[in-house]
Amino acid sequence: MKDFRELVVWQKAINLFEAVVKDTEMFPNTESARIIQNQVIRSISSISANIAEGFGRRRGKEYEHYLYISRGSANESIDWYEKLKRLNYVSADTFIERETICEEIRAMLTGMINKLESKN
Template sequence: MRDHKELDVWRESVDVVVKGYALTKSFPKEEIYGLTNQMRRAAVSIPSNIAEGAARQTEKEFVQFLYISLGSATELETQILIAEKRSFTQIAGELLRQIAMVQKMLHGLIRHYRNKV
């Protein structure tokens, strides 16, 4: 079992959650059950799946959860781009860069553990 709190990608993705919540705070109220909720759930899913995968017994299981985290990161990236196109935000650049960094870190971890399987 790995300690997920020791993983840089987990710490970075927790920061993504905090920034994602701050970003969606300014969204229109009618989006609370729409894009706001979807973005928050996708953001929370990233570190949550890293943590759950780290607690699994095998590298193969860990990699499966890393893939889920990667999918959630890509989902969040898409939702931010939609929010920008809908003019809900124009300050998402830093968050998008941070998501891209998390995606790269996840790809690296997946490669590392997939080679061990």
């Protein structure tokens, strides 16, 4: 594999990013909504960004480190979507869709991490 964009996990993460940007465009025009919008976009964008950065380094422990960060960002994103659901900024269906994708990404990252750990 020559490019991080070939990774299915990165593809899922970047598609999630696009969906989240669209979700946030529907938020109310308030200061708190802008702060939350910034935070959720940052956590979601961090998933694909850390996959890409780690792939570029391509060294066992260093790559593994970035995958751990990416997995943490997936968890953080689920937390933000839980808050969005509770504030009624997103529907329960949207929450379930985003949570499911984050969980799939998290599972894929765990598999990648485990594979790297077994090589070390």
